[in-house]
Amino acid sequence: xxxxEINNLxxxxxxxxxxxxxxxxxxxxxxxxxxxxxxxxxxxxxxxTLASAVMRLIPADGGVVSYAGDNVLAMRGRKLFDFRKKAxxxxxxxxxxxxxxxxxxxxxxxxxxxHGIGAAAERRERVVDLLNTVGLDAxxxxxxxxxxxxxxxxxxxxxxxxxxxPEFIVADEPVSALDVSIQAQILNLLKDLQEQKHFSxxxxxxxxxxxxxxCSRIYVMYLGEIVESGGAEDVFTRPAHPYTRALxxxxxxxxxxxxxxxxxxxxxxxxERSASSVRSIENGKxxxxxxxxxxxxxxxxxxxxxxxAVEICRSQKPEMIKAAAGHLCRCHFVENYG
Amino acid sequence: MNIQKTSDKGGAQTPLLSVxxxxxxxxxxxxxxxxxxxxxxxxxxxxxxxxxxxxxxxxxVTALSLAGLVAxxxxxxxxxxxxxxxxxxxxxxxxxxxxxxxxxxxIFQEPSQxxxxxxxxxxxxxxxxxxxxxxxxxxNFKLHVGRELARRRFASDSERPSQAKALHGxxxxxAALPPNSNFREETIRLLDMVGIVDPVRRFKSxxxxxxxxMQQRVMIAMALACRPKLLVADEPTTALDVTVQxxxxxxxxxxxxxxxxxxxxxxxxLGLVADVARRVNVMYAGRIxxxxxxxxxxxxxxxPYTHGLLAAVPRLDFNQKRMNGIPGNxxxxxxxxxxxxxxxxxxxxxxxCRREEPCEEKISETHGxxxxxxxxxxxx
Numbered sequence: 001x002x003x004x005e006i007n008n009l010x011x012x013x014x015x016x017x018x019x020x021x022x023x024x025x026x027x028x029x030x031x032x033x034x035x036x037x038x039x040x041x042x043x044x045x046x047x048x049t050l051a052s053a054v055m056r057l058i059p060a061d062g063g064v065v066s067y068a069g070d071n072v073l074a075m076r077g078r079k080l081f082d083f084r085k086k087a088x089x090x091x092x093x094x095x096x097x098x099x100x101x102x103x104x105x106x107x108x109x110x111x112x113x114x115h116g117i118g119a120a121a122e123r124r125e126r127v128v129d130l131l132n133t134v135g136l137d138a139x140x141x142x143x144x145x146x147x148x149x150x151x152x153x154x155x156x157x158x159x160x161x162x163x164x165x166p167e168f169i170v171a172d173e174p175v176s177a178l179d180v181s182i183q184a185q186i187l188n189l190l191k192d193l194q195e196q197k198h199f200s201x202x203x204x205x206x207x208x209x210x211x212x213x214x215c216s217r218i219y220v221m222y223l224g225e226i227v228e229s230g231g232a233e234d235v236f237t238r239p240a241h242p243y244t245r246a247l248x249x250x251x252x253x254x255x256x257x258x259x260x261x262x263x264x265x266x267x268x269x270x271x272e273r274s275a276s277s278v279r280s281i282e283n284g285k286x287x288x289x290x291x292x293x294x295x296x297x298x299x300x301x302x303x304x305x306x307x308x309a310v311e312i313c314r315s316q317k318p319e320m321i322k323a324a325a326g327h328l329c330r331c332h333f334v335e336n337y338g
Numbered sequence: 339m340n341i342q343k344t345s346d347k348g349g350a351q352t353p354l355l356s357v358x359x360x361x362x363x364x365x366x367x368x369x370x371x372x373x374x375x376x377x378x379x380x381x382x383x384x385x386x387x388x389x390x391x392x393x394x395x396x397x398x399v400t401a402l403s404l405a406g407l408v409a410x411x412x413x414x415x416x417x418x419x420x421x422x423x424x425x426x427x428x429x430x431x432x433x434x435x436x437x438x439x440x441x442x443x444x445i446f447q448e449p450s451q452x453x454x455x456x457x458x459x460x461x462x463x464x465x466x467x468x469x470x471x472x473x474x475x476x477x478n479f480k481l482h483v484g485r486e487l488a489r490r491r492f493a494s495d496s497e498r499p500s501q502a503k504a505l506h507g508x509x510x511x512x513a514a515l516p517p518n519s520n521f522r523e524e525t526i527r528l529l530d531m532v533g534i535v536d537p538v539r540r541f542k543s544x545x546x547x548x549x550x551x552m553q554q555r556v557m558i559a560m561a562l563a564c565r566p567k568l569l570v571a572d573e574p575t576t577a578l579d580v581t582v583q584x585x586x587x588x589x590x591x592x593x594x595x596x597x598x599x600x601x602x603x604x605x606x607x608l609g610l611v612a613d614v615a616r617r618v619n620v621m622y623a624g625r626i627x628x629x630x631x632x633x634x635x636x637x638x639x640x641x642p643y644t645h646g647l648l649a650a651v652p653r654l655d656f657n658q659k660r661m662n663g664i665p666g667n668x669x670x671x672x673x674x675x676x677x678x679x680x681x682x683x684x685x686x687x688x689x690x691c692r693r694e695e696p697c698e699e700k701i702s703e704t705h706g707x708x709x710x711x712x713x714x715x716x717x718x
Contacts, residue, residue, distance in 0.1 A: 187661050
């Protein structure tokens with residue numbers, strides 16, 4: 001049985017004047033026990049919003065998030081408190097997510113105090129344990145965040161999320177603010193910890209290579225919808241959706257094999273012009289819309305940027321279609337790939 | 339312009355930019371911190387050179403010092419920066435202002451922080467044109483000098499967003515002057531050149547109305563307004579999505595072809611380097627520890643640090659069992675290790691590395707490395 005199951009989750013933001021931005025549109029997603037699942041997409045596609053809604057940091061409009069059988073969105077009081085002990089988050093910005101005026105030891109200890117873990121006397125030891133787990137010393141407990149580098153701060157963020165022994169961790173772009181050398185250390189740490197402690201992880205990133213390393217299953221998100229999902233190996237070696245293919249194409253290749261690639265699948269991003277199509281910004285990115293939950297672009301939301309778009313893409317919205325076993329894709333022409 | 343040509347190695351053409359033994363230190367209460375310690379490199383006309391290294395290795399400080407943009411507590415402690423026949427390390431403020439934005443331009447990592455939120459993007463691009471080509475002067479020069487001094491005195495990390503403003507003069511005094519219609523047309527042409535849809539309408543947009551990719555395009559338009567000979571791109575795509583990153587890099591390469599400027603690309607992303615750069619300098623702890631053609635560095639790195647950086651890049655093309663990070667952290671610049679600065683993190687460390695700092699050794703005419711044991715490093 002899966003640990004977390006999201007069904008038709010919808011999240012929107014009110015923009016004033018009766019306008020609404022539908023940031024997450026009917027997303028369904030599943031995470032098994034001990035599994036690591038990746039969520040990828042460009043900035044603004046709603047991945048962090050989705051995570052925040054699942055963690056009950058922002059309210060959702062509708063849908064069901066069931067965690068071990070309980071609906072998270074309906075939890076209140078004690079139940080919600082317990083859920084927050086089981087589910088933890090690691091944030092993107094290791095500079096912004098630590099309070100500058102609280103020593104690192106106290107920041108970690110706070111989680112133990114709040115949830116009443118261990119006797120007060122044991123907590124100090126537990127803090128030291130946690131620091132050691134993430135590769136820091138006991139001596140670091142008395143120091144303040146500014147005394148640490150970005151990588152060390154991210155280790156502290158991880159230690160803090162581990163303090164309550166969670167079953168489920170949402171890592172929202174945990175390494176995108178770090179240098180590659182440090183990034184590798186943090187990824188290895190997360191992977192090792194997961195193997196030791198068997199928590200599930202929802203790993204949000206825009207760096208596809210990082211996701212490939214961390215995750216066994218991938219969801220690709222575009223404009224608030226899941227457009228492709230499947231095993232990591234499948235999605236990376238046989239991407240079915242043109243958007244996924246474009247994302248993969250855009251990653252610079254270290255071997256220099258693909259130097260100066262010809263124009264990619266992607267025609268334009270956020271209204272920037274390309275040779276073949278000139279569109280205004282409203283069409284490329286989010287469009288303001290009235291309270292209707294339907295997408296503002298008719299047909300497939302990706303069609304304005306898709307080089308293979310034909311008539312049906314403009315008029316009819318594709319459903320999630322099976323591309324292979326366990327591999328779904330929201331494209332009319334899924335059978336043409338793979 | 340009368341450019342004094344000095345002969346360079348082996349009768350090769352004089353490079354556009356030639357940095358020799360540059361030292362930039364940060365003043366502290368005790369010993370100065372040596373952020374850049376004896377860096378030498380060349381950039382030829384129209385060439386793309388990459389500067390690679392982790393945060394804190396001194397690559398941005400090197401870049402800023404090219405146009406005299408380092409401010410106290412940082413100061414130039416020696417070396418020369420020969421740009422087009424002049425030593426920008428020893429030029430006065432008035433001379434530097436003629437060069438900044440006109441001959442050496444910058445684009446930075448976070449476009450939203452480099453643009454002024456209270457002026458339209460068109461106005462801000464036009465400002466560069468008016469300052470360098472129009473009748474617009476740094477009119478209130480006293481005020482400017484006062485600000486400059488204040489900036490130097492209180493310069494700190496929080497000052498960094500104002501770098502771009504400093505480049506294009508003081509906008510507070512500039513704002514009072516009427517716009518010039520010729521420059522308006524030129525600006526619209528520039529917006530069009532960097533691929534912005536509907537440039538006439540976008541001329542009047544404020545930065546917050548644009549996405550990150552569009553803002554970076556505006557920064558590029560601003561930087562290229564006066565046809566600089568050298569564009570310094572300091573992590574130009576780090577804050578952007580991969581798809582937008584690909585577009586911005588394509589744009590830079592295309593514009594380089596059209597305008598023929600040289601690019602100094604500062605980045606920690608070796609993938610980007612493979613894509614665009616001809617030559618690469620790898621920096622560590624304020625020194626260039628390996629330099630060479632991009633092919634040499636990427637396919638046959640000789641320094642263990644370069645090797646480590648390459649191995650640390652997450653791979654998309656195959657499934658990795660384990661990531662290869664470089665253990666440890668960048669050394670504290672206030673208290674650097676003795677000997678080779680990389681030795682505490684180096685897998686090949688031996689006794690001599692702890693004592694003696696290696697000198698640069700030439701592997702080929704273009705490929706140099708600072709490592710005692712480069713011969714034993716096997717190509718990765």
